Amino acid sequence: MTRRWMGALLGGACAVALGGGAQAEDFGGVDFPGGISSFADAVVSYQPGLDGASPSAGFQGAFNALGAPDYSGANSCATTAACDFVSLGVGGALVLQFTNNVLTGSDSDADDLWIFEIGPDVEDTTVDVSVDxxxxxxVGAVTGSTRxxxxxxxxxxxxxxxxxxRLIDVANEGAQSGGSVGADIDSVGAISTRAVGIVPEPGTWALMIMGFGLAGASLRARRGAALV
Structure with a gap:
């Protein structure tokens, strides 16, 4: 077995393990090269109505801001499970985390982050980003609706x-009371992104182990031949 063949085997296994397989998808008219994995995966904290009124209980399901946008057009939320979005309340704050990808820039003037904010009122939201x-x-603000x-x-x-x-409702914008008071967040997606923490499939692990084993055997054989 040649070193070139073994190198190709090992390189291919590593590429499969680390390369990922995301497919670009369109959500709400916005192209996300990372597909479904582009969206926030976890709620870190949710503090509704820090500077005024809080939304009604049914609008306080912070988990409704996770994953791809799925707003159905219904604005009546009897329970959090029946809602498609979360309301921040006046001055409320929501912190979300990307766990299988990170938000990056694009080295261009294209949008990198997209906030899906829904509802009839224009409710501004400040946006902050963090590594840790x-x-x-x-990184500025979005001025109502999807931006x-x-x-x-x-x-x-x-x-x-x-x-x-981190999204923080601008307290002096929009309605100051009501069931869904404050900015209404359906989803947060990273247009410019790259994957992190990819776990290889069992078959890929086997291919990588075989490649490393063959490389080691070849090295031992060459050393043995050199000693003869």
Missing amino acids: GITWIS GIDIDAFGYGTSAAFSFV
Whole structure:
């Protein structure tokens, strides 16, 4: 077995293990190259109505901001399970995390982050990003409805790697009371993104182990031949 063949085997196994297989998808008229994996996966914290009225209980399901946008057009939420979005309340805050990908810049003026905010009122929301969920960097605001943000405009290109996004309702915008008071968040997606923490399939692990084993055997054989 030649070293070139073994190199191809090992390289192919590593590529399968680390390359990922995301397919671009369109959500709400926005193209996400990372497909379904582009969207926030976990709620870190939710603090409704920090500067005023809080939304009714049915609108406080922070988990409704996770995953791809799925707003059905219904604005009546008897329970959190019956709702498609979460309301922040006046001045409320929501922190979400990307667990299988990170938000990056694009080295261009294209939008990198997209906030799906729904509802009839224009309710501004400030947006911060963070690497560790502790130190926050402001990347501007979205002014109601679905809007994008270009984080390159704030000095962060493709080498950036943000795992956390914080949304804070601008308290003096929109209605100040009501069941769904404050910005209503359906989804948060990273247009510019790359995968992290990919776990290889069992078959891929086997291929990698075989490749490493063959490489080791070849090295031992060459050393043995050199000693003869």
